[in-house]
Amino acid sequence: MDRNVSVPGAQIPGWRRIYAGKIRDLYVPATQYSPYGPDVILQVSSDRISVMDHVQTSAIPDKGKILTALSKWWFSKLSGIVPHHFISADVPRMVAHRAMITARLQMFPLEFRVRGYLAGSAYTEYTEHGTVAGVPLPPGLELASKLPEPIVCPSIKGRAGGHDIDIPFSESVRLIGEKNAVMVRENATRVYKTAAALCAEKGLILADTKLEFGISSEVGTQEVVLGDEVLTPDSSRYWLARDYCPGKQIPGYDRQIIRDWLMSEECGWDSSAHTHPPVLPREITEKTRNRYLEVMHRLTETKDFL
Known part of the structure; x- marks a missing residue:
């Protein structure tokens, strides 16, 4: 390929x-x-x-x-x-x-974003309602503030071309059952805390990450299993620890470079016009690749696959 x-x-x-x-x-x-x-x-x-x-x-x-x-x-x-x-x-x-x-796996029809820092749509919700995924938070938090505890935010896929739709934990219970929902929340939190600690050792901050789970198809097993890809820049928001400054927008080592360009005057694309975005400039694709590589090199300390 x-x-x-x-x-x-x-x-x-x-x-x-x-x-x-x-x-x-x-x-x-x-x-x-x-x-x-x-x-x-x-x-x-x-x-x-x-x-x-x-x-x-x-x-x-x-x-x-x-x-x-x-x-x-x-x-x-x-x-x-x-x-x-x-x-x-x-x-x-x-x-x-x-x-x-x-x-x-028999995948659950949900995604679970674990948030450890106040960024993206979580910051918008907090400024409007003082909550993240419906969980009340202390007043006075800033953009990029570290949350008191990681919060698991379930979501369902929107219609084709639409944004994912955040749902309360109670709705995830209705969709996949209380036992599964509780186990997913526990496992997702465990994954995030383990990964965040490893990232800290490598000079990275894991602000949030999207995880997917399912049930093993093995006969006689009803175990909740982590699936899909995991903790990549496609599904996670990574920051360099040296860039961290609460109250300011922090450069993301993920897809944020492309989002920023698509919303820029230089691009000129109207995201509400239901048209396909223009071709990305080579500078943007190379910068995105380099930032993905930066995360991989810092974590795995290897370049062998290229």
Whole structure:
């Protein structure tokens, strides 16, 4: 698979594609004689990037490899902390370094953003209501203030092209059951606290992260399992510790570079006009790639996959 791939649908011998997403394609074994058994997924990450509910025309070179390397590294660090779906990096050569084999899960129809700092839509909610995900917070907090405790914010997917919709925890209980909702909240909090501590050792701040969970398809098992990618710049808000200054906008080592450009006068795109964003300038794609690489290098201390 070419490193600048932006079109889904590559055919992989021995595997059958079952899903083509904005960023990832999912495959299952073409026969039941897979060395890992039939209940596995080959998860392939492309270089496509989705920002403000649009898959950008421009890809980010090596992005799929960066996300895969980071996810594998984080899954190794989370083993013994929470159950997760990662099995192996022994994947077909044509998708080497940008794919991983995982257990097949029955995914919950929710996403769970764990917020440790007041940023993005959480800051907007706080300024308007004094809450985050409906949880009351002390008065006087500033933009980028550290929260007293991490808050798990469930959301559901909006309609095609629409923003995700935040929901109260009580609604997640209705949708997936109280036992599952409580277990997800506990596991998500555990993931965030573990990751935030590791980031601090590497000069990074994990402001927030989006996680997805499901139920293992293994017979007789009803275990809540961490799935999808994990703790990448696509799904998380990273800051450099040296840049941290509450009360100010902090440079993000994530997709914020692209968001900022799309909203700039230079870009001239009207996000409310229901038109596709213009092609990203090479400067923006390179800057995004470099910031993703900065996070990966700081955390994993390796450059071997490139």
